[in-house]
Amino acid sequence: MLIGELADRTGTSRRLLRYYEEQGLVSSGRSPSGYRVYAESCVDRVLQVRGLLDAGLPTRIIKEVLPCMDTSRTIRISEATDETIATLERERDRMTDRIRCLERNRDAVADYLDAVRGARDAAPPPAATPAETSVLA
Template identity: 75%
Template sequence: MLIGELSERTDTSRRLLRYYEEQGLIVANRSPNGYRDYDEYNVDRVLQIRGLLDAGLPTRIIKQILPCLDKPRVIYFPDATPEMIATLELERDRMTDRIRCLTRNRDAVTEYLDAVLEYSHTGEIPTPAQSGQG
């Protein structure tokens, strides 16, 4: 697929996709006319990269983590400095905290939505036991 399609499918700017390529995070083949041609797996790869960036990881660490996302896995350890390990542990813990918070918020939204739907069906305000709060 061309860069425009990858951009649309991942909601990622073309400029950012070219940056990912410069950083060695994704790879494009080149067609005879010089256009970038991306394999289908790059859609998921770009979404994974964006998720890792959103989690606060720098591209230099993401590049080392990417092999863990593939099957079969080939993981390289030569650059695993104590600083990198500390960064990964910190980011992992931050992700865990965000997951807990997101889970709590999702549960609250679900509970509210359940109550709203119950009210729309019955016209009665649900009691805490009915809405799962009891």
């Protein structure tokens, strides 16, 4: 598939796809006319990269982790340096902290919505203004 189709299917800009390729996160071939051509498997790979970026991993770590991942759900065990393991542990812990913060914020917003809805439901309806009363009469 061409870069435009990959961009459409993944919701990723063409510019970002070219950046992912420059970083070694995805790869493409070339058509006879010189256009980038991506395999079907690149759809999952781009979505995987986006998910890891959204989780806060930097591209250099993603580049190290991607060879260990066959699909978005399966991880192959490969040799990892002590530095890579330590980096991944720090990133995992940072993600866990972000998840806790997001959960607290979500719960606070839910509590606020409940309070606002409760106050609105408990409030008496507003009284009609004189102009509204004369129209209704």
